[in-house]
Amino acid sequence: xxxxxxxxxxxxxxxxxxxxxxxxxxxxxxxxxxxxxxxxxxxxxxxxxxxxxxxxxxxxxxxxxxxxxxxxxxxxxxxxxxxxxxxxxxxxxxxxxxxxxxxxxxxxxxxxxxxxxxxxxxxxxxxxxxxxxxxxxxxxxxxxxxxxxxxxxxxxxxxxxxxxxxxxxxxxxxxxxxxxxxxxxx
Amino acid sequence: xxxxxxxxxxxxxxxxxxxxxxxxxxxxxxxxxxxxxxxxxxxxxxxxxxxxxxxxxxxxxxxxxxxxxxxxxxxxxxxxxxxxxxxxxxxxxxxxxxxxxxxxxxxxxxxxxxxxxxxxxxxxxxxxxxxxxxxxxxxxxxxxxxxxxxxxxxxxxxxxxxxxxxxxxxxxxxxx
Numbered sequence: 285x286x287x288x289x290x291x292x293x294x295x296x297x298x299x300x301x302x303x304x305x306x307x308x309x310x311x312x313x314x315x316x317x318x319x320x321x322x323x324x325x326x327x328x329x330x331x332x333x334x335x336x337x338x339x340x341x342x343x344x345x346x347x348x349x350x351x352x353x354x355x356x357x358x359x360x361x362x363x364x365x366x367x368x369x370x371x372x373x374x375x376x377x378x379x380x381x382x383x384x385x386x387x388x389x390x391x392x393x394x395x396x397x398x399x400x401x402x403x404x405x406x407x408x409x410x411x412x413x414x415x416x417x418x419x420x421x422x423x424x425x426x427x428x429x430x431x432x433x434x435x436x437x438x439x440x441x442x443x444x445x446x447x448x449x450x451x452x453x454x455x456x457x458x459x460x461x462x463x464x465x466x467x468x469x470x
Numbered sequence: 471x472x473x474x475x476x477x478x479x480x481x482x483x484x485x486x487x488x489x490x491x492x493x494x495x496x497x498x499x500x501x502x503x504x505x506x507x508x509x510x511x512x513x514x515x516x517x518x519x520x521x522x523x524x525x526x527x528x529x530x531x532x533x534x535x536x537x538x539x540x541x542x543x544x545x546x547x548x549x550x551x552x553x554x555x556x557x558x559x560x561x562x563x564x565x566x567x568x569x570x571x572x573x574x575x576x577x578x579x580x581x582x583x584x585x586x587x588x589x590x591x592x593x594x595x596x597x598x599x600x601x602x603x604x605x606x607x608x609x610x611x612x613x614x615x616x617x618x619x620x621x622x623x624x625x626x627x628x629x630x631x632x633x634x635x636x637x638x639x640x641x642x643x644x645x646x
Contacts, residue, residue, distance in 0.1 A: 361630050362630070364633070365630065365633040368633035368634070369633060369634075372634070418612060422605060422608050422609060422612075425595065425604055425605070425608050426601045426604050426605050426608075427601075431596055431597065431598075432596070434595045434596050434604070435592060435593075435595065435596040435636070436634075437595075438591070438592045438595040438596070438608060438611065438636070439592060439634035439635055439636045440633075440634060441608060441611075441612055442588055442592070442611055442612060442614075442615040442635035442636070442637070443615070443630070443632065443633055443634060443635045444612075445611075445612035445613075445615040445616050446615050446616065446618065446619045446629065446630055446635060447630070448616070449615075449616040449619040449620070450619060450629060450630070459616060459619060459620055460539070460542075460543070460546075460613070460616035460617050460619065460620050461542075462546075462613060462616075463545070463546035463547075463549040463550055463610070463613050464549070464550075464606075464609040464610060464612075464613055465609055465612035465613045465615075465616055466609045466612075
């Protein structure tokens with residue numbers, strides 16, 4: 285029975301039986317007081333961050349031609365890690381019975397990206413995107429119903445915060461200016 | 471005196487179901503309070519960790535280029551500790567008083583402490599129940615991850631060694 289379903293009838297209550305089930309129904313929670321797990325919804329939340337990973341890979345590809353030296357090396361390193369995140373998310377979404385979203389076409393990304401002409405443009409875009417990615421992961425962390433998904437999301441968002449520090453530094457700004465990194469613009 | 475009530479359900483069955491539901495609610499309430507207690511334990515451990523970091527960065531023996539960052543990171547740790555302490559007190563807990571002094575930390579020890587902080591929050595995030603605490607501890611963890619990058623660079627190490635940053639298990643938690 286879904287938590288969003290209307291009030292159960294007495295007959296349904298009886299059919300459920302069992303102390304734990306009755307308690308869960310009354311409170312909308314599992315026996316440990318945690319929200320009921322909803323794999324379909326969780327797969328949807330993971331698909332949101334997976335779409336961000338695809339966008340990041342496309343963005344670094346688009347900006348990569350303006351990057352040189354250390355900035356280029358950093359972008360390559362970040363893209364390799366974003367790919368690892370995407371692969372892991374695909375596996376998890378499939379494990380939840382969901383269907384992972386794929387990347388858009390390069391043209392579709394290009395239409396939504398700002399116009400990039402210089403290395404500075406590319407790095408600013410990368411910084412803004414990394415901020416959004418951090419925010420998206422923090423939201424997913426809060427919203428997933430299954431706590432077993434959180435360690436993976438936590439390990440990825442920590443890595444994304446590191447990306448943000450390094451591209452921010454490449455923009456000539458302090459890499460770790462805030463105690464709490466929420467992905468919001470400073 | 472059992473007979474059909476309303477929709478044909480036996481009264482004895484209804485009473486049994488009601489008792490089962492109440493029992494379930496008690497089980498749930500007890501589980502919930504256990505989870506809330508666990509949240510408080512994590513908060514207490516987090517405060518102690520942040521206090522340790524604040525002291526270590528404030529008194530660290532670091533080369534001049536890292537001195538300003540070290541002071542900034544001490545301030546960050548104090549901010550974390552203050553907010554965590556407020557959350558802990560709101561939940562009826564009390565923090566352990568901070569140590570007044572400790573050994574002066576060199577950059578490799580600071581790096582290890584930051585890895586422990588990321589490791590602690592990573593572990594806590596898998597177990598916390600309160601979603602406000604999840605957001606708060608996750609954004610403290612991302613702050614520590616950025617500090618890790620600064621320290622790794624200062625030590626001439628690869629700043630992005632892992633695609634999945636889960637830090638290091640704090641020494642005090644290794645047996646947990």
